[in-house]
Structures are given as structure tokens and as C-alpha cells.
Amino acid sequence: MKILKRICHSNVGTGGKREVLSPCWEKSGEKGTEKMSGKDYYIGTAKIYVAVDCIIFGFAEAELHLLLVKRMIEPAKGEWSLMGGFVQEEESADEAARRVLKELTGLDKVYMEQVKAYTAVERDPGARVISIAYYALMNIRDNDTALIQAHHACWVKMKDVPPLIFDHADMVCQARELLKRKAATEPVGFQLLPKMFTLTQLQQLYEAVYGEVLDKRNFRKKVAEMGFVEKTGRVDKKTSKRGAALYRFNARAYQKAPKFSIIANHIAHHS
């Protein structure tokens, strides 16, 4: 009856959304409950290569960046590509995406979300491969420069992204739209910033995500309304002599009152 409850649960508006949807995104596709029988009931059915590709967003110099690699295998060896890999028999696609990301950046606690599966028969000229795309958000300073160089990877500004192999440009395009939606309703943007940030950085981040200039007074008013963006007492002297106050995202405070509306109007207006 647990199942029934969960579905009915998702009927009850905000509460349902918060309690059912969020857990869904995190949990689903992760741990199976039954033990594998080891038996194959589907012998004779076609099997297909399954890959993951990671759209890794970073934020620096007031601009969104994408982490790209030069593909190291044929076909399309040497061309610009998203970081990807094949899903192994004993891992979920979520686990495969985390493995790939860790291999590339050395980080394992990165915000990731599945975009969707790309399944066109001829999307990969190397063979029939379906690819499950994930987008990740990271603070560029957090990642391991040596590892990234070893993978011939580099951070590219969104506006300078070169032509990418296969359907990777579609993946980036859709990941970008998901990021816009997510950033409007949940405080994922902080994943792209250092632990401590100035309000200017925070505004630049949202301006980069939405590709639009936001009104400074209105933006700061909204931030002030949110109890979970708090002053640290420290000051950033890099940007100006007088310095700018450094803020931090208080996840615990957010959990107590998970109401995020930094640009909800903006999005409602877009809808």
C-alpha cells in the first residue's frame, strides 16, 4: 500500500511536490530492492550499448562555463565532446555518471541530475548506443586541474562552445533549459559558487543562467527576504578597496522553510 500512498500523496500540491518529487529525483534509478535472480528471462531480446554523457556546468568570470574533453577514442577521435563512458553491468547510470565525473574532476559529491536518454538509432556512428545525459553543477575552483588536463579537458564559456560530436549539442541545450527551470524553484545555483560569495557574484550567476540582466535592487530585496542566504561577517577585498560582504547559503535554514523564489516571478513571466 506504500505505493498507493505515494501516488495519492503526489496529488496534494506543494506538500506532495516537495515530499514526493524531490525524493523521486534523488532516489529513483538508484538502489534496487529485490536481489537479482541471476536468471535471464529475456533471452533472445536485443541488447544495446548504454552510455552516459555529462554536461558539466561551472561558473567563473561572471559566465557559465562547460567542461569539455577532446574525445580519445574512435570514431570522432580528437573532436570536442562531453565527458562520457559506458554503463557497466553492475552499476546504475547514476553511478556510471558519478564515476565518469570523479575520473574527470576528482570530485564525488557533485550535484547531478539526469536530463534524459538519447536513443536515435544512428546517433553514434561507432555503433548503436543509447546515451543517458546528466548535468552537473560545480564550483570551478573545486576541481582537480591535473586530472582535467590529463583528460585533455577544459572549461569553455557557453558562448564559445565549439561544435560537439553526435547529439551532444542537443544534450547541452536541454541541460541548460533544465538548469533554468531548476534554478528558478530550488537553490541549486549555490552549487556553482564558492562556499562564500558576494551578492554581486550571486546576481551574476543568475544573470548567466538566464542570459538576462536582473534588476539589482529587486534582486537584493529577494535575497534579503530569504532567510537562508546569510552574511558571514567576512569581506571580499578582491573586487574593490572597500570590499564586498561575503554571504553563505545555509542549507539547514533552507530545509526548515524550503521556499525559494529568487526569480520565480521571472519564470512565471516566462511561462
Added chain:
Amino acid sequence: MKILKRICHSNVGTGGKREVLSPCWEKSGEKGTEKMSGKDYYIGTAKIYVAVDCIIFGFAEAELHLLLVKRMIEPAKGEWSLMGGFVQEEESADEAARRVLKELTGLDKVYMEQVKAYTAVERDPGARVISIAYYALMNIRDNDTALIQAHHACWVKMKDVPPLIFDHADMVCQARELLKRKAATEPVGFQLLPKMFTLTQLQQLYEAVYGEVLDKRNFRKKVAEMGFVEKTGRVDKKTSKRGAALYRFNARAYQKAPKFSIIANHIAHHS
């Protein structure tokens, strides 16, 4: 350079969203551009069974319904399940989902959207299978009763959905949330109604989708503001002696001014 343009394009707010996102959802994962080389560059990599499962929503008696089937193969034969099937070598998952839906309902022009891929290693006790879930919206009257019966399928009210096999309840839960988001920003709700409908039916539909009672005056005011929900001049006598005016969704009028806000506030408030 086309690729670059598309990505940059997606920076420009609404315009970009409409022009880039919508085409993305439709086109991506559909037709490949390059011809398959026939060669397999990835020999030695694990292959995995790939399935599709369809969350088929219908609307009747003022309630959202789900089309479920009694599973006809082992394991879990005879248990309640979403309608699904395996992706064949020469079809995309989108094509597989349409094929499955047509086999079940006889319909091929149904609104469908991918939910996501479910990839937990042990999600299916029959073997390692990843499943790509799709949700479909249909007018219950449109479908082929004989076919549905032949598949031991039936329409079940959301609140009466029985326990489902594997992770199908998660699929339903997430599809429901996607439907809520989509229905707030695009006129997909009309897919669930007959060609001609009363304003009461339209309101009941949105109340069913959101599991909330909407204010009648406010709802009708919003509908009136939208140029693309138009009076047909016909009257529905079923519900009352006096009868209720029948309306229709004018897709062409919507395309001219694609601004849909029947419950945008409602959603902004939820965000």
C-alpha cells in the same frame, strides 16, 4: 556553427526557450543524421536490455485515470504493470514507445514525452534492464476498447491505482509531476479532453491534474483571456437541461500567440 548558434540561442529568455527548448524535446532522440557505418567500435563493452514503459494518462468522470495492464510474461506475470516493451535494434526509444502505445490503444498520434531512464541494476528481477519511461496523454474515448481488452488492460482512477511491479510506481509519480509542470506552461491538457468540451470539464481537468479545487470565476476569467479557447456554438445537454456551451482548443490561434497561463500563478506560487 549551427550548433554554436543553437546553444547561444538558448540564452535569450522566452524567445530562446520557445524556439530552442520545444524543438529540442520533439526532435532530439528521433532521427540520426549520419548513416550507420555498420562497424562496431565498442566491441567488448557490456550491452544491456533497454525497455520502454508508458504512463498513459486519461481523463474521465472528473478524474485522472491511468491505463494499466496485467503483465503477460514472467517474472511477475499477472501483476499490475505499465504497458511496456523492449527497444529493438532498428528503432529509437521514442519509436518503441509509440509502437507499444499503438499496439495497446490503436492510436498513433498521441502526445508523449520522455520522463527519464530508470537504471537501477536490480530494478527488474528478470534480468538487467534499463527502462525509459514515457508519459502519454489521451482522451479516453479515443482509444480502441477491443485492443485494450485483448491486452488485459484497463483504466484505473489515480486514487485507486494498485501496487505496481518493479519501479513503476516511481515512474507514475514522476510522470505526474512532469504533467503538472507541463500543464502549467503549455496547453497539453487539451490532449486529455474530447475535441469539444465544456468549461466545467476543462476546470475539472486542471483540478484533477493538480489535485486542488480552483476558483471558478478566476479560472473562467483566465480562459476568456486566452484567445485560443473558443466557443463552438454547440451545446452539451448531457450535464444539464439548459445545457453547457461547448468550447474547442484552437491550436492555430495558440501558435500565433503561444502564451499559456491558465494556472501560471498557481505554479509560481508552488515554486
